[in-house]
Amino acid sequence: MRYFIELSYNGKNYHGWQIQPDVVSVQEKVNHAVSTITQQKIEVVGAGRTDTGVHASQMFAHFDIEKELIGDVPHKLNSLLPRDIVVYNVFQVNDEKHARFDAISRSYEYKIWLGRNPFLLDFSWQIHSQKIDIDLMNDAAKLLLEFTDFQTFSKVKTDVYTYNCDITEAVWKQKGNELTFHITANRFLRNMVRAIVGTLIDVGLERIDKENFRKIIESKNRSNAGLSVPAKGLFLTNIKY
Missing domain, CATH: 3.30.70.660 (Pseudouridine synthase I, catalytic domain, C-terminal subdomain)
Structure with missing residues (x-):
């Protein structure tokens, strides 16, 4: 099953969206939160990359899991994320839908x-x-x-x-x-x-x-x-x- 996440973040404390060695990224924090609630190792795929210090008032990412998510997933994720990253929505999509490549x-x-x-x-x-x-x-x-x-x-x-x-x-x-x-x-x-x-x-x-x-x-x-x-x-x- 593929899920999309809609989120925003204050980029001040991050070296951009993309995971990089030895620095803190937004993707790293989201990966950790999603992996924790699903009890699987998850790597989310973002709609794009923002550079160090750049903000996003709307970002999308997707991830794949085998079981359907239940409960208030945004609330669960936000309880694990730093306060400068906020998830607004998590929703299931077609398994072929891609956060990056399908953006027009x-x-x-x-x-x-x-x-x-x-x-x-x-x-x-x-x-x-x-x-x-x-x-x-x-x-x-x-x-x-x-x-x-x-x-x-x-x-x-x-x-x-x-x-x-x-x-x-x-x-x-x-x-x-x-x-x-x-x-x-x-x-x-x-x-x-x-x-x-x-x-x-x-x-x-x-x-x-x-x-x-x-x-x-x-x-x-x-x-x-x-x-x-x-x-x-x-x-x-x-x-x-």
């Missing part, structure tokens, strides 16, 4: 706070006393929908079969001092969203213009793009199947 889109948000706010230090990148032109950034962001090869924004040392991604949404929204970048695609490269945000900030600060942004994408060279903004402002927000 993923959405991220990146949050920037203009000024200082001590209550948002762990959940936003705070930019002090700088005027950013959101209209310029949105104009440049539209170019992302014209391209499919995003090698420019990929981490250099990464093993991928293709740099192609189909971006269907890329827009900045402002509410008071909070700027939020919304981006949706069928898949993302490692560090891609943070590199895109860093480069679009250069547009908003008028360090580069829209045509420079286009040339940066076309160059397929990471060194031409902007900085990789801090992980703490990035949230995986929605996965569609």
Whole structure:
């Protein structure tokens, strides 16, 4: 039997989703909780990987067991998990349904706070006393929908079969001092969203213009793009199947 888990987590204390030697990951904690309640060694498969310090307001994972789960499974898991990881739902699916490969889109948000706010230090990148032109950034962001090869924004040392991604949404929204970048695609490269945000900030600060942004994408060279903004402002927000 295959089950899906819907969960969220604060990524501050974790070296990302994926299990790695000698560091703490979200997947490790979920594996332990599911293994405990099922009394089997379970390795959950996530819908994707988030990097160190990145948050997820919605993540899915799946696992296989031989016996049907009974009782309030989310409650059982949450009683075993740290408080910065929360399970909302556990449900049975078709045995062929895959948390990663069957996802048709993923959405991220990146949050920037203009000024200082001590209550948002762990959940936003705070930019002090700088005027950013959101209209310029949105104009440049539209170019992302014209391209499919995003090698420019990929981490250099990464093993991928293709740099192609189909971006269907890329827009900045402002509410008071909070700027939020919304981006949706069928898949993302490692560090891609943070590199895109860093480069679009250069547009908003008028360090580069829209045509420079286009040339940066076309160059397929990471060194031409902007900085990789801090992980703490990035949230995986929605996965569609």
